Amino acid sequence: xxxxxxxxxxFDSGVGGLTVVRAFHDLLPKESIIYLxxxxxxxxxxxxxxxxxxxxxxxxxFLLSKNVKAIVVACNTASAYALTALKQELSIPVFGVIxxxxxxxxxxxxxxxIGIIGTTGTIKSAAYxxxxxxxxxELYLVAEATPxxxxxxxxxxxxxxxTRLVLxxxxxxxxxxxxxxLVLACTHYPLLKPLLKKMLGSEVVLVDSAEACARYxxxxxxxxxxxxxxxxxxxxxxxxxxxxxxxxxxxxxxLDRKLDPVQVxxxxxx
Amino acid sequence: xxxxxxxxxxFDSGVGGLTVVRAFHDLLPKESIIYLxxxxxxxxxxxxxxxxxxxxxxxxxFLLSKNVKAIVVACNTASAYALTALKQELSIPVFGVIxxxxxxxxxxxxxxxIGIIGTTGTIKSAAYxxxxxxxxxELYLVAEATPxxxxxxxxxxxxxxxTRLVLxxxxxxxxxxxxxxLVLACTHYPLLKPLLKKMLGSEVVLVDSAEACARYxxxxxxxxxxxxxxxxxxxxxxxxxxxxxxxxxxxxxxLDRKLDPVQVxxxxxx
Numbered sequence: 001x002x003x004x005x006x007x008x009x010x011f012d013s014g015v016g017g018l019t020v021v022r023a024f025h026d027l028l029p030k031e032s033i034i035y036l037x038x039x040x041x042x043x044x045x046x047x048x049x050x051x052x053x054x055x056x057x058x059x060x061x062f063l064l065s066k067n068v069k070a071i072v073v074a075c076n077t078a079s080a081y082a083l084t085a086l087k088q089e090l091s092i093p094v095f096g097v098i099x100x101x102x103x104x105x106x107x108x109x110x111x112x113x114i115g116i117i118g119t120t121g122t123i124k125s126a127a128y129x130x131x132x133x134x135x136x137x138e139l140y141l142v143a144e145a146t147p148x149x150x151x152x153x154x155x156x157x158x159x160x161x162x163t164r165l166v167l168x169x170x171x172x173x174x175x176x177x178x179x180x181x182l183v184l185a186c187t188h189y190p191l192l193k194p195l196l197k198k199m200l201g202s203e204v205v206l207v208d209s210a211e212a213c214a215r216y217x218x219x220x221x222x223x224x225x226x227x228x229x230x231x232x233x234x235x236x237x238x239x240x241x242x243x244x245x246x247x248x249x250x251x252x253x254x255l256d257r258k259l260d261p262v263q264v265x266x267x268x269x270x
Numbered sequence: 271x272x273x274x275x276x277x278x279x280x281f282d283s284g285v286g287g288l289t290v291v292r293a294f295h296d297l298l299p300k301e302s303i304i305y306l307x308x309x310x311x312x313x314x315x316x317x318x319x320x321x322x323x324x325x326x327x328x329x330x331x332f333l334l335s336k337n338v339k340a341i342v343v344a345c346n347t348a349s350a351y352a353l354t355a356l357k358q359e360l361s362i363p364v365f366g367v368i369x370x371x372x373x374x375x376x377x378x379x380x381x382x383x384i385g386i387i388g389t390t391g392t393i394k395s396a397a398y399x400x401x402x403x404x405x406x407x408e409l410y411l412v413a414e415a416t417p418x419x420x421x422x423x424x425x426x427x428x429x430x431x432x433t434r435l436v437l438x439x440x441x442x443x444x445x446x447x448x449x450x451x452l453v454l455a456c457t458h459y460p461l462l463k464p465l466l467k468k469m470l471g472s473e474v475v476l477v478d479s480a481e482a483c484a485r486y487x488x489x490x491x492x493x494x495x496x497x498x499x500x501x502x503x504x505x506x507x508x509x510x511x512x513x514x515x516x517x518x519x520x521x522x523x524x525l526d527r528k529l530d531p532v533q534v535x536x537x538x539x540x
Contacts, residue, residue, distance in 0.1 A: 040321050041311050046514040051310050120516070148432075151421045162418075162439070165432040244316040246390070 001067070004225055007032040007237070008217075009068030011059045014042035015247065016150070016187035017074030018254035020097070021236065023214035025257070030228040033236045034066050038267065040242035043150065044077040045119025045186075052121070056082035058268030060090060066237070069226065072217060073097065076118055076185050076209065080125035093221065100216035101183050101209040102131045108205040109181040112136070115174040116143040118185030119150070128185055142177045146170045146186075153188045154250060159195055167192075167199055174200075183207040191253065238262045271337070273495055277302040277507070278487075279338030281329045284312035285517065286420070286457035287344030288524035290367070291506065293484035295527070300498040303506040304336050308537065310512035313420065314347040315389025315456075322391070326352035328538030330360060336507070339496065342487060343367065346388055346455050346479065350395035363491065370486035371453050371479040372401045378475040379451040382406070385444040386413040388455030389420070398455055412447045416440045416456075423458045424520060429465055437462075437469055444470075453477040461523065508532045 010020055014037050021033050036059050038044075044052050056078045063071055070093040073079045073086065079096030086094045105114050116128045123145040132139055149170075152163045174182060182204055184190060190208045197206065221227070240247070243264050251259045280290055284307050291303050306329050308314075314322050326348045333341055340363040343349045343356065349366030356364045375384050386398045393415040402409055419440075422433045444452060452474055454460060460478045467476065491497070510517070513534050521529045 040317060042316075046312075047310060047512050048514070051512045148418075148421050148425060148427075151418050155418060157418075160435075160439075162432050162435040165430075165435060169430075169432070242317050242321045244318070 002229075003069050004227055004229055006067055006069035007034045009034050009036070009063035009066065009071040010074045011036040011038070011056075011063065011071070011078075012075040012187060013038050013044040013078065015039070015154075015250050015254055018251055019187045019190045019210040020072060020074035020213055022255050023210040027211075027214040027218060028227065030230055030233050032228065032233045034063060034068055034239070035236060036062060036239045036267065037241070039240045039244050039247070043119070044075060045121040045147070045150070047077075047121065049081040049125070052078055052081040053085055055268065056086060057089070060086055060094075062239075062265065062267045064090070064092075068092070070095065070217070070221065072213065074187055074210070074213065076122040076187065077125070080122055080127035095213065095217050095220065097187065097209040097213045098127050098131060098185075100212035101185060101207055102128060102135070103216065104207045104212040105132065105181050105183050106135060108207060109139075111178070111180045112138060113140045113177055113179045113181075114142075115177065115179040115182040116141065116185050117146045117149070117170065117182065117189065118143075120145040120147055122185050128183060140177065142173050142179060144170060144173055149192060150186065150188045153191050156253065158191055163192075163195065164199070167195065171199060179204060181205045181207060184209055236260045239265045241265065241267050272499075273339050274497055274499055276337055276339035277304045279304050279306070279333035279336065279341040280344045281306040281308070281326075281333065281341070281348075282345040282457060283308050283314040283348065285309070285424075285520050285524055288521055289457045289460045289480035290342060290344035290483050292525050293480040297484040297488060298497065300500055300503050302498065302503045304333060304338055304509070305506060306332060306509045306537065307511070309510045309514050309517070313389070314345060315391040315417070315420070317347075317391065319351040319395070322348055322351040323355055325538065326356060327359070330356055330364075332509075332535065332537045334360070334362075338362070340365065340487070340491065342483065344457055344480070344483065346457065347391040347395070350392055350397035365483065365487050365490065367457065367479040367483045368397050368401060368455075370482035371455060371477055372398060372405070373486065374477045374482040375402065375451050375453050376405060378477060379409075381448070381450045382408060383410045383447055383449045383451075384412075385447065385449040385452040386411065386455050387416045387419070387440065387452065387459065388413075390415040390417055392455050398453060410447065412443050412449060414440060414443055419462060420456065420458045423461050426523065428461060433462075433465065434469070437465065441469060449474060451475045451477060454479055506530045509535045511535065511537050
């Protein structure tokens with residue numbers, strides 16, 4: 001098979017990375033996707049860097065065995081902890097979600113005051129903070145772990161009063177800091193964009209790391225050899241390490257379209 | 271070593287089972303505990319029965335290698351999915367948290383209307399429902415998955431307005447059903463007892479499966495050969511498969527005392 005007609009490999013700890021798959025569908029509709037959700041070991045957000053790195057390497061070996069042309073780490077925690085190691089070890093291009101989010105935030109901010117929300121692991125890794133500060137040291141950054149958002153999104157309580165109350169508390173430091181840009185540093189969070197827009201007002205730009213990632217991959221891979229010459233994409237292949245309750249209904253919301261059949265596989269020790 | 275002076279092995283998917291350790295401290299203060307929290311693969315509540323069974327077997331092999339005298343499955347999901355298999359395969363006594371919770375609920379109810387809250391996996395397994403109905407078929411049962419409670423407890427939002435709103439929605443079916451007994455079918459939930467008591471009123475008995483489990487083990491193991499003859503317990507041994515952020519502060523709240531040093535170990539494929 002020509003390189004250009006191979007699939008993109010995309011992985012996440014679970015269902016969240018499907019927002020990146022959706023962004024690929026929207027921006028690069030001819031590209032076929034092989035997705036691996038590590039649902040047997042989800043979530044990564046509260047696990048150590050060594051463990052997340054090991055899991056990520058195991059998953060990349062699986063995706064390589066499926067002959068993908070490039071790999072997208074559609075998980076902020078894995079991007080923070082494992083991307084450097086994966087780039088060193090793999091001979092195909094590897095992309096994370098952090099660099100694209102950072103570039104989008106830099107392009108969006110006018111007052112130089114940027115907020116970041118994500119899982120405990122992503123925020124603690126300081127990957128966004130360090131990347132932003134390295135490029136523009138004078139930025140004023142506020143980063144907050146918001147661990148209740150993933151379970152609220154998975155419950156589909158996207159407009160629930162409890163979600164508003166949780167967000168009121170979580171967003172308080174960002175109001176005080178007068179940010180004009182908020183980075184959604186978790187691939188689940190795009191589903192909360194409507195409520196976040198209402199609560200933050202139109203003056204705050206929301207950086208959706210899933211959309212940013214798809215655009216970044218499109219811009220980074222130059223030349224004809226990388227992108228599909230098919231008339232249309234072939235069906236996505238969705239692999240999981242476990243089939244959780246309600247996966248299909250949840251995945252359908254994340255993808256915003258009907259889910260292709262799912263296969264359960266063992267990866268690494270799982 | 272005499273059997274009586276060996277330790278009890280207790281395991282959970284993460285930190286929640288420490289409420290069972292605390293109940294052992296309170297009820298059986300001379301007993302020493304070897305605890306394994308499978309923090310690299312937490313949570314179990316949304317994983318399939320096969321996966322939970324495999325993880326549980328791997329953990330029991332680890333505890334057997336530590337020479338424990340009996341094993342307590344301090345995790346409702348693992349009790350629901352793996353206890354029968356573990357009892358068949360192991361030559362030492364194995365206890366779960368479901369049977370003790372069921373017995374306590376049957377002793378507590380006066381009107382025969384019992385509620386059950388737990389993770390999606392525990393409720394879907396119908397383990398409590400089936401056990402209760404088998405013993406007393408005329409019971410009226412209401413079982414609801416309450417997946418937001420674990421993250422709220424781990425955030426330490428035990429009295430937060432958002433937690434009240436979440437509980438208001440989750441408890442609505444139980445108010446309507448006029449239950450007089452609510453089984454807390456997750457080892458995290460005892461930390462929410464003060465708020466639950468306020469919201470449900472004194473007429474509803476809360477069955478704490480951690481306390482019920484310690485009592486059940488005490489009553490089940492008869493004779494002098496099972497319980498420690500030491501003057502006092504030796505230090506607990508706490509093992510984890512990963513050392514998550516904030517583990518120590520969270521564990522201290524669950525145990526309600528200072529945590530003994532924690533060791534990270536590999537179990538099974540993790």
